[in-house]
Amino acid sequence: MKVGFIGLGNVGGKLAGSLLRNGHDVTVRDLDPKTAQAFLDQGAHWADSPRELAEAADMIITCLPSPAACSVVMESDDGVIAGLSEGKIWLEMSTTDDGELRRIADRVLATGARALEAPVSGGCHRAATGNISIFVGGDRESFEQVLPILTTLGRRVLHTGALGTASVLKVMTNYLATANLCAVAEALTVCKKAGLDMNTTYEAIKISSGNSFVHETESQVILNGSRNISFTMDLVLKDVGLFDTLAKNLEVPLEISPLLMDIFRDGQERFGPREWSSNIIRRLEESAGVQVLGHGFPAELTDDEPEEEGYEVVVTGRG
Known part of the structure; x- marks a missing residue:
């Protein structure tokens, strides 16, 4: 499955890195082309617009700083929706408003594509190693289709229910x-x-x-x-x-x-x-009037757990 990834910030860049590290075919897009260079050096492809990226990929992942930013990337004239068609999947990994997510998802579904949400939790240090947790909202069939990629991106993957529940x-x-x-x-x-x-x-x-x-x-x-x-x-x-x-x-x-x-x-x-x-x-x-400091603590967090293949977290007793 060819993956398109839009948004290479603190979290998105680390998630995209996990895809490349594990051998996936990845096309990237970011407002700052300089940010993308490290990914291109690792074998990623570049798209000149969100639409071009959507046309080239089977699954399009967005990981953006706000609902407003997502709307621009998805709904502009050269946005993702303009490049969607039947069989493609949009995976929203931003932290966003559930109502706005469902509104945009309706437009995605109208193209014949599918829509899922998959926000992450656990910190950038775990996103970097593929050990972060992922909440996934959307229909079960689409979830199972992308689960092999999700278990590359994260260690614990929880299907939360319908679109909006994960947000x-x-x-x-x-x-x-x-x-x-x-x-x-x-x-x-x-x-x-x-x-x-x-x-x-x-x-x-x-x-x-x-x-x-x-x-x-x-x-x-x-x-x-x-x-x-x-x-x-x-x-x-x-x-x-x-x-x-x-x-x-x-x-x-x-x-x-x-x-x-x-x-x-x-x-x-x-x-x-x-x-x-x-x-x-x-x-x-x-x-x-104090400085709260200790000794020997790290300036940045690193995940000291080895990267492991992810798995679905099964909820017991769910009605």
């Missing part, structure tokens, strides 16, 4: 990760102010009931001082905003989500929209 679950998990990040930032700052050793504090949290995936990953780059988690404050606001809007539309009166939005709006105003999200702790450092 809802993705923004939910990003909301939880953000809540964990803010809680970890407060915990580390308080312990630093109390005079505790930060390496000891890290290990204490890691072996306790207060542990989380966010602590095991983001706390390391926080304590290094780089705060480089390959994810920025504007993207946090986008993702948590999607979750917050979903809750409002469903008339669920949330309390924590609006507070997270306020925290990151303030962080973005102080440090800029492209500041690393983990540096949200800097708000607390400045207020408390």
Whole structure:
């Protein structure tokens, strides 16, 4: 199956790299041709437009920073939809709004092509090694058709149900990760102010009931001082905003989500929209007059688990 990949950013570039590393025929497209050069050097083909890419590929993957960006790539005159035909598959791997996803999917389906969503979760370091988790929404037949490629891109692949379900679950998990990040930032700052050793504090949290995936990953780059988690404050606001809007539309009166939005709006105003999200702790450092740093922690995360063939996660007891 020939794969077209649009969007070679922090996550998309690593996913496209997994495809090339595992021998797939890949055509790429990005707004910045310089970004694509490393992939071309590895054997990828280049498309001059999304339409050209869609015409050349059997499966078209989009991994873009916002619903608006996806709309442009998909719906412009030389967009993906213009190059679709019966039998092709569009796989949306962006973190996006479920309603917008279904709207564009309807246009894809009208061409005779199929539509799936497949947002990822687990961090850029796991995307780089093909060990990331993938949520997939869409019909079961299309899911099974692309599963061999999905198990190249990720280790754990979960079919979540109809189109839109994966997008809802993705923004939910990003909301939880953000809540964990803010809680970890407060915990580390308080312990630093109390005079505790930060390496000891890290290990204490890691072996306790207060542990989380966010602590095991983001706390390391926080304590290094780089705060480089390959994810920025504007993207946090986008993702948590999607979750917050979903809750409002469903008339669920949330309390924590609006507070997270306020925290990151303030962080973005102080440090800029492209500041690393983990540096949200800097708000607390400045207020408390401390620097929350440890010793020997990495500046960037790497996945130390070997790349393994992925598999479908089977849900038990699902009705």
